[in-house]
Amino acid sequence: MTSTSRRASGGAGRNVDLIVFAVLVAALLVAPLAVYPVLLMKVLCFALFACAFNLLIGYGGLLSFGHAMFFGFAAYVSGYTVKTWGFSTELGILAGTAVAAALGLVAGVIAIRRQGIYFAMVTLALAQMVFFFCLQAPFTGGEDGIQAIPRRPLFGLVDISGDLSLYYVVLAIFAAGFLIIWRTIHSPFGQVLKAIRENEARAVSLGYAVDRFKLIAFVLSATLAGLAGATKALVFQLASLTDVTWQMSGEVVLMTLVGGMGTVFGPIVGAAVIVVMQNTFTGFGEWVLVAQGCIFVLTVLLFRRGIVGEIVAIARRRAAAGEAVGREAPAGG
Amino acid sequence: MASDHVIETEGLTKEFKGFRAVNNVRLRVARGTIHALIGPNGAGKTTCFNLITKFLQPTTGRILYNGRDITAMKPHDVARLGLVRSFQISAVFPHLTVLENVRVALQRTLGTSYHFWKPETSVAVLDDRAMDLLEQVGVESYAHLQAVELPYGRKRALEIATTLALDPEMLLLDEPMAGMGREDIRRISDLIRRVAANRTVLMVEHNLSVVADLSDRITVLARGEILAEGSYEEVSSNPAVVEAYMGTGHG
Numbered sequence: 211m212t213s214t215s216r217r218a219s220g221g222a223g224r225n226v227d228l229i230v231f232a233v234l235v236a237a238l239l240v241a242p243l244a245v246y247p248v249l250l251m252k253v254l255c256f257a258l259f260a261c262a263f264n265l266l267i268g269y270g271g272l273l274s275f276g277h278a279m280f281f282g283f284a285a286y287v288s289g290y291t292v293k294t295w296g297f298s299t300e301l302g303i304l305a306g307t308a309v310a311a312a313l314g315l316v317a318g319v320i321a322i323r324r325q326g327i328y329f330a331m332v333t334l335a336l337a338q339m340v341f342f343f344c345l346q347a348p349f350t351g352g353e354d355g356i357q358a359i360p361r362r363p364l365f366g367l368v369d370i371s372g373d374l375s376l377y378y379v380v381l382a383i384f385a386a387g388f389l390i391i392w393r394t395i396h397s398p399f400g401q402v403l404k405a406i407r408e409n410e411a412r413a414v415s416l417g418y419a420v421d422r423f424k425l426i427a428f429v430l431s432a433t434l435a436g437l438a439g440a441t442k443a444l445v446f447q448l449a450s451l452t453d454v455t456w457q458m459s460g461e462v463v464l465m466t467l468v469g470g471m472g473t474v475f476g477p478i479v480g481a482a483v484i485v486v487m488q489n490t491f492t493g494f495g496e497w498v499l500v501a502q503g504c505i506f507v508l509t510v511l512l513f514r515r516g517i518v519g520e521i522v523a524i525a526r527r528r529a530a531a532g533e534a535v536g537r538e539a540p541a542g543g
Numbered sequence: 544m545a546s547d548h549v550i551e552t553e554g555l556t557k558e559f560k561g562f563r564a565v566n567n568v569r570l571r572v573a574r575g576t577i578h579a580l581i582g583p584n585g586a587g588k589t590t591c592f593n594l595i596t597k598f599l600q601p602t603t604g605r606i607l608y609n610g611r612d613i614t615a616m617k618p619h620d621v622a623r624l625g626l627v628r629s630f631q632i633s634a635v636f637p638h639l640t641v642l643e644n645v646r647v648a649l650q651r652t653l654g655t656s657y658h659f660w661k662p663e664t665s666v667a668v669l670d671d672r673a674m675d676l677l678e679q680v681g682v683e684s685y686a687h688l689q690a691v692e693l694p695y696g697r698k699r700a701l702e703i704a705t706t707l708a709l710d711p712e713m714l715l716l717d718e719p720m721a722g723m724g725r726e727d728i729r730r731i732s733d734l735i736r737r738v739a740a741n742r743t744v745l746m747v748e749h750n751l752s753v754v755a756d757l758s759d760r761i762t763v764l765a766r767g768e769i770l771a772e773g774s775y776e777e778v779s780s781n782p783a784v785v786e787a788y789m790g791t792g793h794g
């Protein structure tokens with residue numbers, strides 16, 4: 211009895227995660243055979259963005275309504291450094307990501323002083339400041355954005371001018387970002403972060419300086435959102451105002467909610483659903499937004515846990531039922 | 544002299560927009576005792592608690608812990624000194640497992656709490672110690688359930704196990720028996736008596752039979768001020784206390 215009850219908790223769940231991820235990556239490796247690589251890259255960029263956002267809300271319990279500032283501003287920085295300063299591809303992405311991290315540190319220090327809806331409002335306000343800065347600053351190209359960002363060979367060796375080769379680079383970036391998030395969630399830090407999400411006052415009474423944990427989570431999330439934005443700029447060879455708008459901040463909330471907040475794979479599924487929907491229904495113009503609104507309302511009303519969240523809940527219920535049967539059997543004998 | 548008292552407050556006062564919730568309280572908690580803080584609703588007991596654990600900042604007054612002035616400290620630093628509190632509503636981490644609840648408290652000793660790059664298995668070395676603590680409070684068979692699924696009394700037991708994980712010198716229990724049935728009250732009473740053997744306990748409690756049973760010394764608060772202090776017999780025979788509880792003076 212004791213030996214089984216002392217097994218490392220959550221071990222099975224962790225392995226399932228990694229198996230699912232391996233299958234997902236395997237599927238993505240062959241996906242370009244069936245799906246247009248640019249669409250896949252767009253999905254992957256938004257999936258990484260949503261995963262980064264999910265780290266904050268799903269595991270830290272912090273609702274940021276300004277994540278577009280990291281995503282969009284990193285896109286500008288990588289676009290500008292590559293196009294105007296002649297940075298190499300990898301250095302451009304690194305620059306965008308680093309600036310997003312610095313911006314995350316500043317925004318985090320300011321926003322984390324407040325809680326709940328006030329935290330969300332502060333992040334929104336800061337994101338709007340970044341938006342107006344991008345609108346006015348000369349280097350962003352205003353309404354035109356930064357266009358025709360060159361795709362230079364990666365590390366000076368790998369040609370990424372073709373969509374297919376770039377796709378595999380994007381896939382590698384996405385996989386690395388996902389694994390960083392996954393490790394963070396399943397780390398000593400992640401344990402404390404979850405405890406803070408669950409009961410902040412109690413975490414304080416256990417001696418944890420909760421604001422520092424929140425700040426680290428915020429900066430990590432901002433950094434990875436920046437990585438996603440910087441990558442997207444190279445995929446579309448464009449950095450524009452769209453990516454720093456508050457609508458973009460809203461979209462990542464929607465993706466995460468639809469897929470399943472606080473689940474490992476939910477944001478990926480949510481991003482895929484929203485991006486594919488936007489692409490499929492572009493002909494309908496504004497009606498896409500109406501459809502998105504309806505999906506949002508339905509998710510909140512009927513599928514609170516999101517797509518992946520509901521699947522996990524069903525699986526858990528099945529497992530619990532199975533375990534109950536298993537437990538009764540030896541007791542009877 | 545100061546070492547006789549683990550906690551000493553001097554002129555402790557807290558005002559909320561002109562309302563004095565706690566007024567000039569001089570509370571002294573002797574080492575190794577169970578000290579109860581009682582009083583009618585709104586007497587300022589929980590506010591006192593929040594002040595001592597620094598969840599609230601006093602308007603005026605000083606708080607000494609082992610003779611050391613902690614008035615300006617942050618709540619998590621106070622906890623690190625060994626002054627650990629519980630909460631009125633049961634304070635577990637509902638969607639962590641029972642084991643994880645205790646382990647997260649133990650984890651601080653590893654010094655890796657900020658390490659987001661280390662695997663979770665690196666904290667598994669604490670599992671045995673966590674199980675021991677769960678056994679001490681009798682919830683070890685629930686170790687892998689989520690805490691939210693525990694019955695109420697067991698949640699309070701888990702909360703105490705989590706608190707004990709820090710090996711605190713002093714425990715502050717805010718209404719440990721609130722909302723409990725008789726069976727659970729007996730179990731938690733025994734538990735408190737056991738953990739208080741080599742510690743100091745300050746508790747707020749409404750259940751007077753529990754207070755009579757457990758406490759060495761009682762302080763009665765009313766309207767933010769100390770009304771009486773002493774053993775249960777002394778306090779319960781004090782006419783001012785009886786009046787404060789029954790409200791005969793207002794009739």
